[in-house]
Amino acid sequence: MNESIERIKTLAAKLHGGDFLLTWEHTPADVEAVLLAAKVLEQLHRDNVSARVFDSGLAVSIFRDQSTRTRFSFAGAANMLGLAVQELDEKKSQIAHGETVRETANMISFNADVIGIRDDLFLGQGHKYMAEVAAAVDEGCRAGVLDQRPAVINLQCDLDHPTQSLADLLHLERTFGSLESLRGKKLAMSWAYSPSYGKPLSVPQAIISLMTRFGMNVVLAHPEGYDLVPETLENAGRFAAECGGSFTHTHSMQEAFREADIVYPKSWAPYAVMQERTKLLEAADTTKLDALEKDCLAQNARHKDWECTERLMSRTRDGKALYMHCLPADISGVSCEAGEVSADVFERTRLATYHEASHKPFIIAAMMLLTRSENPAATLRRLIERGTPRQFQEM
Amino acid sequence: MNESIERIKTLAAKLHGGDFLLTWEHTPADVEAVLLAAKVLEQLHRDNVSARVFDSGLAVSIFRDQSTRTRFSFAGAANMLGLAVQELDEKKSQIAHGETVRETANMISFNADVIGIRDDLFLGQGHKYMAEVAAAVDEGCRAGVLDQRPAVINLQCDLDHPTQSLADLLHLERTFGSLESLRGKKLAMSWAYSPSYGKPLSVPQAIISLMTRFGMNVVLAHPEGYDLVPETLENAGRFAAECGGSFTHTHSMQEAFREADIVYPKSWAPYAVMQERTKLLEAADTTKLDALEKDCLAQNARHKDWECTERLMSRTRDGKALYMHCLPADISGVSCEAGEVSADVFERTRLATYHEASHKPFIIAAMMLLTRSENPAATLRRLIERGTPRQFQEM
């Protein structure tokens, strides 16, 4: 822990007072500081040392899409630092209207230290909404309406899913021993078949935008028509060039898996469908929306062979690539008839995916700590020195 | 802060062990103590000093109507003092029945320090329900069922909205410098047009009942048919007579605004509609309810000229009256086609209305503190002396 804290001190991370919305807006120092703080918080939790930094305060959450995993991770993170979760339920609120985002953002922030938002349903909207909330609390702070500026944390938008990709990166660091050892490793971010509709594009976009920053050779694979938002492909290309790795793009899952060190087979919706869907939803055209869903599922069904099987896994480096998934996976014969991954592959790697998921509460807590704390290294050191047991220790 | 605490000590406020349901049931000392305690709590928050008074305990909330602002204010207040919010969701519960109010009130109170209730939909019901809950926890305490008596706090009923009107009063005190300086000021509490249906009467009732106690000249303006509950008009008349101000009643918005120091243009439902609605809802007559809604909206539409515009504002004292609103306002051309206030007036005063709203969590926390603490001045002094940082301070 001391080493991590010393390293945080030397990094010129600039997270204090700001938000965490898109990894590519943050410096390598910011990203590394999140990982380091998360590791210290994990160790504190294992050692039964309280990480309580707030005596009171609210962590507001806004979920514009279903969530179990991220909801519990956010709750765990907030609670760990001493914040109480207060969820904003938008049903019948007027928050959807441009004007009142400004207002609502301030109304929920008088006692808020953090605002976590999931808004991943519509292309062109999620990130925009988060940026509006951030601008509104900026204005509220400048005007003296808010005593403190709550940090806005992206719990998944249309562009990025930073709490997932950073938890994944921490999983890679743990698995391969260090960030340095990730250089030159091949990661296959591949589309996979799922019988479900409208899955967000943010996970693959997050993975290609982040992993290329660590010298990895990232291959993106998907059938034709399953493109990602161009900005994120540009990120991946630029970062690969800058950081000594590579970014390639293929329409073959087989090719992507060949000699891969890591595979991430995961379904997402066709790009054109997501764009069309946004328009139809705005127009509230339910007839066309139903038709679109049918088309989309039919389109998916043409690619049932995009499944992560043992045969495909055998093509990876020594047949032993690390399997990753943000969960829940669509497991063939288990959670659906045919899905993203075969039952044998998933069962073999199941507990590893739980480990992968276990980092998320600590990644979120690290983002909260780094955005809200002026000197996070000193804060972490004080937590260790204070040594308050999380649970009372009897003699 | 010291001055405020000394003043609380000298006031003979009698809030401990009781509830906060209607401002007019409370002495001026009670009302002033709430303002003073709220100001101390605001200062503590600004100074990053924890106001935690409870190591554990529940703040139960019962929302029988939609709420964002008050819900977050209640959550902020409870959290500030160390209480966890536990919401009672009445769907499918039997609480609506007279008999079981007694029972439910006790069942939710074993670990409760506070019960906050919003019940503002039906004339003749909200306050009655709160009084029943209060009587039930009285009985539970006397019988030894409850170790402590939770304070019932009115988060808006059919008669009053004390957490709003006291936050508004604090805003007036801040704006004009002191409570004393409010003497002789003209406040226009005016109806305004809104395209929405069934807005409660409690805000105007709360304002005229409270502001007349501070020597203000309060004018109530509304179109014919938009009367308020008679009891609250009587309050306003009596308090004006007792406290050296005045209370007048007009059907002209222009007249109300003339030379006003403060204007509060806000929509509410016609009195007869609210009475009829209560009966129809009890009879569950949905056909007549739909017809009533149509009638009501048509009745409203006849008064679209009741809009707070720059032209109307120019009639106020030096054209510079303070604009107040409990938010969200219906802003013409922004949140609706035609509404309570023009976009230019609202935009000019928008941040001031956020400041107005910012007092509510602290007003609610003050009510909690004063009802639950035997010696609130001593409690506040100890909070200052203890000086626990709300957020950990690093060196």
Place this chain on the structure above:
Amino acid sequence: MNESIERIKTLAAKLHGGDFLLTWEHTPADVEAVLLAAKVLEQLHRDNVSARVFDSGLAVSIFRDQSTRTRFSFAGAANMLGLAVQELDEKKSQIAHGETVRETANMISFNADVIGIRDDLFLGQGHKYMAEVAAAVDEGCRAGVLDQRPAVINLQCDLDHPTQSLADLLHLERTFGSLESLRGKKLAMSWAYSPSYGKPLSVPQAIISLMTRFGMNVVLAHPEGYDLVPETLENAGRFAAECGGSFTHTHSMQEAFREADIVYPKSWAPYAVMQERTKLLEAADTTKLDALEKDCLAQNARHKDWECTERLMSRTRDGKALYMHCLPADISGVSCEAGEVSADVFERTRLATYHEASHKPFIIAAMMLLTRSENPAATLRRLIERGTPRQFQEM
């Protein structure tokens, strides 16, 4: 309190690291330890001494059926010990599927110390589900996915309702002076008429399985067709034989009440209906389900004479049997036309039933403490010695 703590020390209770699912899986020492710890926690609460054992941590709740009382008791218990409640809302989650119970159980447990579950709707399912969750967190712990194993606490299943029956037992101990004094007392656990449908069988099953362990003479009475799950009748017979009491079974409410010291008249659904219902629900056969509900209500209606009246009460020991109910009761002429109990009997004993209910938060807190604390006696002693006021005490 000292006596209770000393007694806990001498008991070889084996709750640490485990769950609390069915009372009959636990030794008498376990059961007595829960009662003792609950009494200490009640005294601490009365004395305004904080029972906070956790500086942070989550108490996850999963309610697969409506709940007010148990929900608030769980919230009170968690809060008392320092845990924040985080509810899992299963709507649209995939938890219902066998495979993903394992996964979801781990995903919600990274920061969880306790998981409370109510799942009482379907025979053969509730307990099974809880056991699956328990097995999943066992696996997660062994694999190092979870730093700590959350305790699974049964908040009512198809077989047992331990938090209710133990609160009831504490009520009996308080009323009769000691557990020892319960020996030889006659308890009538009787079916009673209710106009409602599908009430769980778990309360009568819990009562006969637990009270027979304390040397009581337990009589179970119900009309033909209202049998209980056979396993629980076997429990009652075996415990009666082992513990020096008796367990008898009758179809006459009159006979059950004769010379009874305690009566527990309470409705439940016919056994055959509950079995049929489970099948129809699995088949989603709504037509047959509606027909079943009608049949069931008609079957109930044949037994309207199973009502606890003053006349029936006069048959009990000196006409003064203790009336018990888990609440809410169906009170004739009050909450329904004809129900489980007459208004005069209920009104006379109403406050006693509130006392009965008041133990539940402390019973649940005791289960949390005993499952999570390695040395609960030492923990309780430290709470007393620490003496932190729950609410700040002013001079």
